[in-house]
Amino acid sequence: MEKDKLKPAIRALKRGEVIAFPTETVFGIGAALNKSQAIKRIFRLKKRPKNKPLQVLVANLNQAKKLGKFSQKALDFAKNNWPGPYTLVVYKTRKVSKLITGGSTKVGVRIPDHKVALFLIQKCGPIVATSANLAGKKPALTVREVKKQLPQITCVLSGRVRRRKASTVIDATKGFKILR
Numbered sequence: 001m002e003k004d005k006l007k008p009a010i011r012a013l014k015r016g017e018v019i020a021f022p023t024e025t026v027f028g029i030g031a032a033l034n035k036s037q038a039i040k041r042i043f044r045l046k047k048r049p050k051n052k053p054l055q056v057l058v059a060n061l062n063q064a065k066k067l068g069k070f071s072q073k074a075l076d077f078a079k080n081n082w083p084g085p086y087t088l089v090v091y092k093t094r095k096v097s098k099l100i101t102g103g104s105t106k107v108g109v110r111i112p113d114h115k116v117a118l119f120l121i122q123k124c125g126p127i128v129a130t131s132a133n134l135a136g137k138k139p140a141l142t143v144r145e146v147k148k149q150l151p152q153i154t155c156v157l158s159g160r161v162r163r164r165k166a167s168t169v170i171d172a173t174k175g176f177k178i179l180r
Helices: 003-015 036-046 061-067 072-081 115-124 143-149
Strands: 019-022 027-032 055-057 086-092 106-110 127-131 168-171
Touching: 003 019, 003 027, 003 115, 019 115, 027 036, 027 115, 027 143, 036 127, 061 072, 061 106, 072 086, 115 127
Parallel strands: 055 106, 086 168
Antiparallel strands: 019 027, 027 127, 055 127, 086 106
């Protein structure tokens, strides 16, 4: 990973733009947690219903605990499985806008296992994200697929996805329930 190639994406996130980037699962699109206009744009770009929540990608467990309320069982799971392809749904803290959660009191949080995504989060803070695709379509696995489905996104980082399947989503608010 050449860090110089990531500078335009870092600037774009800090300016409040939506970018596309690889994770270990699929390509994602994302915006900085504190840029509500960019978060709203994610919904418009994807044609995603506003009541369908987005997830928040974080770089470490300390960031995750500022955004969500983790039970001991959820913390243990996170410590053993992050970074990795698991999104944990926990009760949100006040730092998370209902815009992100679709009006819910819960938030999905994940530490991706991809050096590009982690570097962006380390430089810009948590990233509100979702798969790079139009609602109802298959997630993009390549830069070409991102540009075909979401041509309005001007900052698309190159890279490889390994898993080729979206993260497993686990509701950890009352026990553990796999949602996807």
